[in-house]
Amino acid sequence: MNITRNPLLLIFLGTPFLIQSCGDSNKTKESKEVVYTLVEQPNKEFELDYETAFDQIDGKYVEIDGTAYYTFFNRKNSSLYFYDYETGELYHQTKMAKDGPDAVEYPYYFFDYYVHDFDNIFINTMAFYYRINKDGEVLKRIKPDDTSGFFSRKNIAIDGAMEYRDGKLYCGISQSVPAEGDTSWLRTVYNFDSETFEKEYVDERFLVPNYEEKARRLREMAKTGGISSVSTFFAGNAEEVYGSSAINDSLYHFVGSEFRGAYYAGDPEVEVTNLEGYFNKTKIETFEGGGISIGPKAIQPAFYTEMLSTPDNRYIYRILIHGTKAKIEEGSDEERPEVFGATLTIFDTLTKTAGKIKLPVEELGITYYSTDVFVSRKGIHFPNKDIESESLKSYKLYRVSSSETDLGRSVF
Numbered sequence: 001m002n003i004t005r006n007p008l009l010l011i012f013l014g015t016p017f018l019i020q021s022c023g024d025s026n027k028t029k030e031s032k033e034v035v036y037t038l039v040e041q042p043n044k045e046f047e048l049d050y051e052t053a054f055d056q057i058d059g060k061y062v063e064i065d066g067t068a069y070y071t072f073f074n075r076k077n078s079s080l081y082f083y084d085y086e087t088g089e090l091y092h093q094t095k096m097a098k099d100g101p102d103a104v105e106y107p108y109y110f111f112d113y114y115v116h117d118f119d120n121i122f123i124n125t126m127a128f129y130y131r132i133n134k135d136g137e138v139l140k141r142i143k144p145d146d147t148s149g150f151f152s153r154k155n156i157a158i159d160g161a162m163e164y165r166d167g168k169l170y171c172g173i174s175q176s177v178p179a180e181g182d183t184s185w186l187r188t189v190y191n192f193d194s195e196t197f198e199k200e201y202v203d204e205r206f207l208v209p210n211y212e213e214k215a216r217r218l219r220e221m222a223k224t225g226g227i228s229s230v231s232t233f234f235a236g237n238a239e240e241v242y243g244s245s246a247i248n249d250s251l252y253h254f255v256g257s258e259f260r261g262a263y264y265a266g267d268p269e270v271e272v273t274n275l276e277g278y279f280n281k282t283k284i285e286t287f288e289g290g291g292i293s294i295g296p297k298a299i300q301p302a303f304y305t306e307m308l309s310t311p312d313n314r315y316i317y318r319i320l321i322h323g324t325k326a327k328i329e330e331g332s333d334e335e336r337p338e339v340f341g342a343t344l345t346i347f348d349t350l351t352k353t354a355g356k357i358k359l360p361v362e363e364l365g366i367t368y369y370s371t372d373v374f375v376s377r378k379g380i381h382f383p384n385k386d387i388e389s390e391s392l393k394s395y396k397l398y399r400v401s402s403s404e405t406d407l408g409r410s411v412f
Helices: 211-222 275-281
Strands: 010-013 029-047 061-063 067-074 079-084 090-095 113-119 122-124 127-130 138-142 155-157 164-166 166-175 185-189 195-205 230-237 242-245 250-255 258-264 280-284 291-297 303-309 314-327 333-346 353-358 373-378 379-383 393-412
Touching: 029 353, 061 113, 061 373, 067 113, 090 113, 113 164, 122 155, 166 195, 185 230, 185 242, 211 275, 230 303, 242 303, 303 373, 333 393
Parallel strands: none
Antiparallel strands: 010 029, 029 393, 061 067, 067 079, 079 090, 113 122, 122 127, 127 138, 155 166, 164 166, 166 185, 185 195, 230 242, 242 250, 250 258, 280 291, 303 314, 314 333, 333 353, 373 379, 379 393
């Protein structure tokens, strides 16, 4: 791809999208094709301390009391870092204790967090749920109910539509292995004070094609202790969400628990893998004595790795990787997956239009999991492959703009 510097202008015609509503699947509505423009902005950079590895960061963007922050978790020193997004300067470091009443434990290595404000930071480690403040004080610790077993228990899940209101989390819910015949719910209202799931909604069958086969496979996998599931994603807020999965080109719109419609928002030039292909991209090995190894295969098919939204929730961005090729890491004989192509899909929740832009993967740190990507009011940020420094985290920043042309095209 030929790239012009500052501004970078990549223009692609958007594609028609599909609308399907409950009980109204045969109706057609007019669509618009959208010309999207991706304009390169100055790099966004943050200075790192000696304890932080630039290539082990999953950055997030949060707004607290009108101020924008860039934040990430540093596993090496069990700290949350908060930078002033505008200046790039470190604002605060929340160091979590390893023992004592304020200890934050993550024995399964898993750690995810959601920042409502500096007095309400929620952490999920699979072993416990925590509410802490910016000083690292544990305000509440909850141990999930394990009576049904680790794989069958319900867990809260932090996602792109999470909100905290009046002591309740409007968030994701996950159950690794639902029992045969049970409904797998993906959204919940969790009362953090009473430690109860007050409401469960959004059936996974909407988002994951061939769900029953997926559930059957998970039950079989659980017998050997190795679980590999299909990722689901959400964007929105407590009132309404858009959801999808790693193997689905469509976005599903819900207001509360009511399904309002499905919208195609993919790249017709790239065929997303099916359930079989998605499961086959993961390598699970079991060993004598009960050991298990789970990792990615070097050659992977096309699937979605990320769903992000603008701070006002108007635009939803998804990253579709076209697949991976095998790459041998320097100093190792092990093959690792390297992304050879990717598309940024864009969906306007106001006009219900969609478009796509091929991404310059040779310059961006897009991986087969792509978690270190975030959106601010200035645009979308990708890790900068051209700058790899132990003392600096650099992101390429792009502003996405659009113009719409009403073509009066009918869609299904």
